[in-house]
Amino acid sequence: MIKIAIVTDGPYGERAYENIKEEFETEFIQLEAPVGAFIDEIEVPEDALKKLEKANIILTYVLHPDLTLELVEQLHNKVDWIIVGAWRGEGFKQQLTRFRNITAPENMCDLEENGDLVFDEFVAKFGRPIVKINCQGDKVVDVEVLRGSPCGATEFVAKDIVGRNTEGLANRAGLRIQHYPCRAPKMRLFSDDECKKEMAANMHREAFEKGLKESKE
Known part of the structure; x- marks a missing residue:
């Protein structure tokens, strides 16, 4: 069975964790949002990265765009898929989804099968109702x-x-x-x-x- 990791830097993600853990092995990871609008360097704690790397699919509800981008850049080649549940602007979405295994749906209840076995195993349970x-x-x-x-x-x-x-x-x-x-x-x-x-x-x-x-x- 696939493993799911949910990562957040704010108030979102807890409800998804409570539901998804009923169907899949799921890890919930809370990060601290970077302070300030312009950050020279984002550091993600090593223990958090190790937990995230063990997942097949990461759902990120991180609101800070720099932290979201850092997670995607560091982890896209370590996991099967990253689903970005919180993002702002079409330009940022395009920046994220330039990687083949990143998706940023308009709504988390809009996920549907895409032909990938790992992604489809998750979406068989969670997505468009x-x-x-x-x-x-x-x-x-x-x-x-x-x-x-x-x-x-x-x-x-x-x-x-x-x-x-x-x-x-x-x-x-x-x-x-x-x-x-x-x-x-x-x-x-x-x-x-x-x-x-x-x-x-x-x-x-x-x-x-x-x-x-x-x-x-």
Whole structure:
């Protein structure tokens, strides 16, 4: 089974760790953010680097761009994949993804298979939501999350709609993401907050809409 490492320098990543560790061997690593906007040299603690090197996939929720870039440059050739969950600006994204095994999704609940065995093993469990809905008549009696957002939002919505009427179900699923709450906008500095919230809401609405349609078929 693959190993996952989650690294952060701030408040993000804990929820993903709590969910991902239920499916994969997972390490949570907290780093201190560099002080100041302009840093001549970034030093990552040796013990942290050794832990990160043991992973197949690193998920970084680091907010400081210089620290993110340093981690990517030091570790991209030591691990199978690095998924950058927090980044700012398309230029920075292009700088990160110049390495073949770095991905920087718009939202962490937007991950899908890319044909790589290691990446796909992780994304089989975490990424763009897929749900299986069991209905009796017009009532939802059970929801199985086949693939969910790393933060746990999909499971949150799934529990909420059990026992509810199917009418308006998909729209409710999208709206409930706002109540989790979705943190995606806070990791996209200088971006359109509502756009990111809407993206996460739409992905969940579509997943539950598809699940409901399949349950009727």
